[in-house]
Amino acid sequence: MARKKNRKRQPTLRSLIVTLIADEGPRKLSGMTRILGSSYQSLNSEALKLRRLGVLDKDADGIWSIVPGVDPAMFGIEVITSDSVALTPPQSESPRTLEDKFRDLLRSAGVKKATETIAELFFAGDIWNMQWLHRVLSDDARGFVTKAQCKLIMGHWAITNGIPYEHEDFFED
Numbered sequence: 001m002a003r004k005k006n007r008k009r010q011p012t013l014r015s016l017i018v019t020l021i022a023d024e025g026p027r028k029l030s031g032m033t034r035i036l037g038s039s040y041q042s043l044n045s046e047a048l049k050l051r052r053l054g055v056l057d058k059d060a061d062g063i064w065s066i067v068p069g070v071d072p073a074m075f076g077i078e079v080i081t082s083d084s085v086a087l088t089p090p091q092s093e094s095p096r097t098l099e100d101k102f103r104d105l106l107r108s109a110g111v112k113k114a115t116e117t118i119a120e121l122f123f124a125g126d127i128w129n130m131q132w133l134h135r136v137l138s139d140d141a142r143g144f145v146t147k148a149q150c151k152l153i154m155g156h157w158a159i160t161n162g163i164p165y166e167h168e169d170f171f172e173d
Contacts (some may be wrong), residue, residue: 013046014040016152017142018055018066019108024159026065034167035155037148100125102157106145108151114144130154130163134170 006014021027029043036043050056057067057092067142099119106115118141125132139149151171158165 013042014050016108017043017046018048018065018149021056021064021066022160026059026063028062029064034151035159037151063152082103099125102127105153109149109156111141111145111149111153114141117141118144128161128163130158130170133157 003102013036016070017032020032020035029040029047032038032043033040047056047058051058054067055070056064102122103115104118106118111118118136121140122133125136127133133154134150137145137153138147151167152172154165155167157163
């Protein structure tokens with residue numbers, strides 16, 4: 001009898017939305033399209049599902065936020081069916097380096113191979129320079145990082161570290 005491989009699931013759009021709002025604060029969906037590399041329709045659909053689950057709320061100005069009392073750290077959100085969400089317990093906190101966080105970002109964006117090498121290459125240069133990050137992801141890691149993953153990683157890295165970043169400087173779409 002063949003055994004199923006135990007594969008780690010890709011981060012869902014729901015978990016990316018919750019993570020972005022938890023990390024960066026309330027925001028409109030239109031501002032998330034480039035960061036998350038998804039269409040407005042997809043984001044809106046998932047945000048509405050999260051609203052029905054009591055995780056997100058939207059104000060009259062169209063700004064989405066985490067519902068008061070909901071602890072985003074409790075959410076390891078993975079889609080089981082189209083309308084259900086499974087919660088995983090929080091993991092114990094251990095001191096995390098910036099390089100560890102970058103590796104986690106690569107993995108959460110769906111980069112499956114060469115994460116250690118990509119992180120080493122990136123941290124060998126100027127980690128506060130978005131052109132360096134773009135070069136590492138699009139040239140050095142070509143074949144391991146897709147354009148969509150590159151967009152997601154660059155947007156998240158810029159936002160979480162307060163680095164000025166204009167999507168149009170790197171991508172033509």
